[in-house]
Amino acid sequence: MNKARLSTLCYIENDDKYLMLHRIIKANDINHNKWIGVGGHFEDRESPDDCLLREVREETGYTLTDYKFRGIVTFIYGSGEKEMVEYMHLFTATGFVGEEVPCDEGVLEWVPKDKLLDLELWEGDKIFLRLLSERDDFFSLKLVYDESDELIEALLDGKAI
Template sequence: MYRYTLCFINRGTELLMINRNKQPEMGVWNGVGGKIEPSEIPEQCVLREVFEETNIRLEKVSFTGTVTWINPVKGTSGMHVFLGEVSENYEYSTPVSIDEGILEWKEISWVLDSNNRGISNRIQEFLPLMIDGYILDHRYTYDQDGTTFCYEQVPLNQLA
């Protein structure tokens, strides 16, 4: 089981993103999430992390797939990814400074723009498919020096 979760909170045409002020993913926009505690399942973790980081209490989230990193030096790791939703008129003013960074609503089109280099690495590859309802393992294989040399999309029902 993977040790991390990530959630993209949708409000109409926007996603709530965090620009982290420390590693990993320092200085770029990303979804909200964190490490799964030993007693948690991924859905519990992501609901807890969303509340801790944003003070938004989501009723439910939708599982949208996994992202796997296969690295010959660091081993295999990954995260469970979810979409959460609030109503279009949900009041949550941003930007908001929190311990982990800055929260801000960003237009989905801005997040997914292939020319946007301010977004966390790989989100523009896997997030559009997740938004469209495809539940896949987005598998990134790296070589010895950490360069991606293979990206695969594997339907989760085909994983052994």
């Protein structure tokens, strides 16, 4: 089994919009053409907060001043030797300072929250985006994808949904 990866993902909110990243630049990107929040993989000795703050600053130019840890999302992708497991620490943020900079992984765009589901999203992302709007409490979501990017299992707080 491959070693699990750790990452952060943040949805920065302003004027009932989320800052979304349209992943169209990076080569060999599993998220190519998808719209996602901002974030990335942990570096050595980083906490979830350390990783979040660094990744947001690198990808957007913003420094977060008010953010909340909302949930943990366990991604399982593929099977056998090619299986990938990732534990994504999910955050939302409502406070930030700084000037937006271009991102080297895609194009940043402020998208109204009621238009998010019109974007090219992973099926599992639609689930946790709904949870972010419906719940204030911390949640655990497990998403299992097959090799053709199809969501085949979803569990919320240990129960199938």
